[in-house]
């Protein structure tokens with residue numbers, strides 16, 4: 282009877298379902314947040330649901346975040362949760378296709394390419410990309426008009442990330458063959474690929490061919506750069522490829538070109554969807570709040586004067602309200618709604634008699650505590666100003682820990698963790714802040730923003746892709762502040 286009622290007193294409760302293999306797949310897939318909150322009300326913070334035959338144990342709230350993000354290597358494993366999705370796209374021997382200690386080394390290498398010095402050089406490059414794009418794009422050719430952000434922001438994100446992190450050659454490639462390769466890679470990076478890795482989707486063939494070609498493109502760049510260095514030619518820009526070419530694994534081996542290529546693809550994919558989704562949500566929320574746009578503009582006038590001096594990396598730090606806007610957008614729309622690990626050895630849930638067996642997966646959803654009234658007043662309201670008073674309750678002091686690639690926050694008891702925590706924490710946070718901050722400041726300088734007449738709120742999220750994007754159409758009404766300067 283206990284089994285029929287999905288009750289096993291030694292395990293967290295199982296979410297009621299009728300069909301054994303499908304379990305709660307549909308409810309979770311349509312709206313994960315609605316599903317998590319409904320389950321939390323019924324079962325508490327810890328429960329197991331069936332996702333296409335996999336047993337997913339969710340542990341919500343700051344304690345759950347801590348339990349999952351800080352699980353020991355002997356207990357939790359990210360590779361087994363993600364590799365079937367990521368390895369065909371990134372390539373072999375990197376990220377989740379290698380032991381964790383190798384990933385820690387690789388994250389250390391990538392961190393070396395994400396310093397204040399590089400960011401200082403990136404800001405003018407991002408500005409140039411945005412100005413050129415907005416001023417030349419037929420989508421912005423009127424003085425005022427509607428624009429589909431889902432046609433604009435993916436391009437702007439990829440152009441700015443490729444011009445900075447990926448280097449000049451790859452940026453150039455985005456006006457030609459590389460754009461097509463990226464498209465084919467992206468088409469193989471979907472929830473379907475995640476859930477049915479064994480299914481021969483027709484796009485998988487194109488994905489695999491694109492992966493090989495893309496990796497070859499990076500390897501050719503590396504070969505050319507080595508040849509130029511041998512002729513005594515100094516690199517024009519010290520970008521991420523240059524940085525990775527100069528790193529060594531802890532055991533002294535140099536990083537093979539193929540692994541550099543695969544890490545570059547991983548960086549491209551990890552940064553593109555997350556930043557693109559965040560920027561789209563930022564603009565949609567601002568379009569619904571012209572009062573905030575006006576405050577942002579005034580913040581820039583205060584800092585840069587009435588002629589708006591050029592933005593710099595240092596000045597980005599002074600744009601307090603701009604930073605609150607990014608933070609608030611990530612609170613309501615963290616791009617990753619579910620973070621997974623495979624359980625490797627049975628794990629007792631603290632202060633309970635429950636033990637999570639090693640045939641389960643663990644799922645953290647820090648986005649749930651970020652919109653929970655326990656931690657944030659008026660939690661679903663978009664209110665960038667809330668960060669001024671830091672109205673978030675953090676239960677314990679943030680603890681820092683060195684996983685081998687610099688100090689990262691181990692203190693996972695925060696309800697607000699859009700960049701994750703622990704050994705798999707994001708290394709791209711500062712880059713994302715530079716990219717998003719510069720894009721945001723440029724949009725505010727150049728354009729006024731509104732939603733179409735009669736629309737008060739941004740479109741609701743669509744959970745059909747791996748990253749929560751707004752439903753189509755994501756229309757914004759732009760108006761040039763100084764049309765004569767176009």
Ligand code: HEM
Pocket residue numbers: 359384388446548549551552553555556559611615616617620621698699700701702704705706707708709710712713
């Ligand atoms: C990991 C979020 C941008 C590279 C993560 C994780 C989260 C996250 C939640 C943890 C995943 C897990 O624990 O399983 C975000 C958000 C971004 C962003 C919200 C932007 C708004 C970027 C960018 C890059 C990047 C721009 C590259 C430059 C990575 C890498 C990891 C990671 C390499 C490590 C994966 C691991 O150790 O397993 N990110 N990310 N991210 N992110 Fe980001």
